[in-house]
Amino acid sequence: MIRLNRKNAQEAKVRPERIVQFGEGNFLRAFVDWIVLNMNEKASFNGSVVVVQPIEAGMVDALNEQDGLYHLNLQGINNGQEVDSIRLVDVISRGLNPYTQFGEYLKLAENPGIRFAISNTTEAGIAFRAEDKLDDKPAKSYPGKLTQLLYHRFKTFGGAADKGLIILPCELIFRNGAALKKCVEQYIDLWQLGDAFKAWFSTSCGVYSTLVDRIVPGYPKDSIGEILAKIGYDDRLVVKGEIFHLWVIEAPASVADEFPADKAGLNVLFVPSEKPYHERKVTLLNGPHTVLSPVAYLSGLNTVREACEHELIGKYVRRVMYDELLPTLDLPKAELEAFADAVLERFRNPFVKHFVTSIMLNSFPKFKTRDLPGLKIYLARKGSLPPALTLGLAAICVYYRGGKRGNDDITPNDDKEILDLLASLWASNDAKTVAKGVLASTYIWGEDLNKIPGLADLLAKNIDSILSKGMLESIQ
Numbered sequence: 001m002i003r004l005n006r007k008n009a010q011e012a013k014v015r016p017e018r019i020v021q022f023g024e025g026n027f028l029r030a031f032v033d034w035i036v037l038n039m040n041e042k043a044s045f046n047g048s049v050v051v052v053q054p055i056e057a058g059m060v061d062a063l064n065e066q067d068g069l070y071h072l073n074l075q076g077i078n079n080g081q082e083v084d085s086i087r088l089v090d091v092i093s094r095g096l097n098p099y100t101q102f103g104e105y106l107k108l109a110e111n112p113g114i115r116f117a118i119s120n121t122t123e124a125g126i127a128f129r130a131e132d133k134l135d136d137k138p139a140k141s142y143p144g145k146l147t148q149l150l151y152h153r154f155k156t157f158g159g160a161a162d163k164g165l166i167i168l169p170c171e172l173i174f175r176n177g178a179a180l181k182k183c184v185e186q187y188i189d190l191w192q193l194g195d196a197f198k199a200w201f202s203t204s205c206g207v208y209s210t211l212v213d214r215i216v217p218g219y220p221k222d223s224i225g226e227i228l229a230k231i232g233y234d235d236r237l238v239v240k241g242e243i244f245h246l247w248v249i250e251a252p253a254s255v256a257d258e259f260p261a262d263k264a265g266l267n268v269l270f271v272p273s274e275k276p277y278h279e280r281k282v283t284l285l286n287g288p289h290t291v292l293s294p295v296a297y298l299s300g301l302n303t304v305r306e307a308c309e310h311e312l313i314g315k316y317v318r319r320v321m322y323d324e325l326l327p328t329l330d331l332p333k334a335e336l337e338a339f340a341d342a343v344l345e346r347f348r349n350p351f352v353k354h355f356v357t358s359i360m361l362n363s364f365p366k367f368k369t370r371d372l373p374g375l376k377i378y379l380a381r382k383g384s385l386p387p388a389l390t391l392g393l394a395a396i397c398v399y400y401r402g403g404k405r406g407n408d409d410i411t412p413n414d415d416k417e418i419l420d421l422l423a424s425l426w427a428s429n430d431a432k433t434v435a436k437g438v439l440a441s442t443y444i445w446g447e448d449l450n451k452i453p454g455l456a457d458l459l460a461k462n463i464d465s466i467l468s469k470g471m472l473e474s475i476q
Helices: 026-030 032-042 060-065 102-110 142-156 176-190 195-204 224-231 253-258 275-298 304-309 311-328 333-347 363-370 372-382 387-399 416-426 431-440 455-469 471-475
Strands: 017-022 048-052 070-078 081-089 092-096 116-119 166-169 210-213 239-242 246-250 268-271
Touching: 017 032, 017 142, 026 032, 026 070, 026 239, 032 048, 032 081, 048 060, 048 102, 060 092, 070 224, 081 224, 092 102, 102 142, 116 142, 142 176, 142 195, 166 176, 176 195, 210 275, 246 275, 253 268, 275 304, 275 311, 275 333, 275 363, 275 372, 275 387, 275 471, 304 311, 304 333, 311 333, 311 372, 311 387, 311 471, 363 372, 363 387, 372 387, 387 431, 387 455, 387 471, 416 431, 431 455, 455 471
Parallel strands: 017 048, 017 116, 048 092, 070 239, 116 166, 246 268
Antiparallel strands: 070 081, 210 246
């Protein structure tokens, strides 16, 4: 079979590089890059994307082997009609690894045509590290790398007002733009980059909060043979996603004029505030995702759909969503229930095989942003801890123990400091030690959760139950 690259796929177009994208994973390729493709075709955007690998271990080499090309398989129900489409996405011009190509990375700042920076580095990615230095090649954190790029651009163009960047973070934290901007400002102060640069960043660059929504299962290993036969190329970066998509961008009309995604027939909204969209989506979609995944996996299931259709785990998912998380939101109940119904329908999309292991990357930071707020509000309003959410946290703790599930190795993927912490706690082989140690980690939570009445005892009880009785009996 012919290998996919620009020499063989001559229908692929070459466009000016206008976007720096931090992240090369499935979500950005199935969401942002697909949106750029539509803007090129339907809104005369005429731009391509340079992908920057945000961590040392990544996949830009695989991306470059295919000259940035890959196919996107979108499936689902749209306006009552089944959709099963496969498209060549040609908007990525190249990928860079700043850990081995730092000079090339900084040269991006010298391109006057670059106008946008977009990122998805997971919830843990927008963070300030006081150990990072300006002369690191590169800074470890994403905000540190971004500051290095912006400072080089500021110096290259002498602080020209029209050379600032429009920055659109896609990490699933509330007001991600404000959080990212604060981190950059901290680096400006730490590295003593000067008032002129700080003023340029404040006035010439815009960092806008956004909310993204599309379920992206990733590489379709169960149907890849059929897909390759249809496309006629050997494409090792095929990505699958649902047809539903939503991008809410808290930005003025001037940004919409430059980034015309809403004019390309897409579900992209430029709004004064993304808060109501964020709270509803993160609580009722991402919140259940985060806890159902380890619960399903430890029960022997592999996909979100299997979990929702399982007699017992399906009840668990609905309890988390309707009984524990939905009552913590302040929007009208009928509106929230309609949204929750639609989410369950998306979870059960027969076209999408969303593996729970792909959701469990950085599970602790995800629980912090997606489920912990609901746990606290539930406790305040009901006077008791939400049992299903707390069981979900226990399942995360047990998953991070590692070991095996049948013949499969359990391999948690998170920040090294979190993995090291869990390894040291599990060395005790004591549920209470694990529970109290996890809850005490200010590195994870930013606070000591042992102060929440009864949480350590209930978490330890649930961990012990999962270990002694198994996941399914613990749910029962």
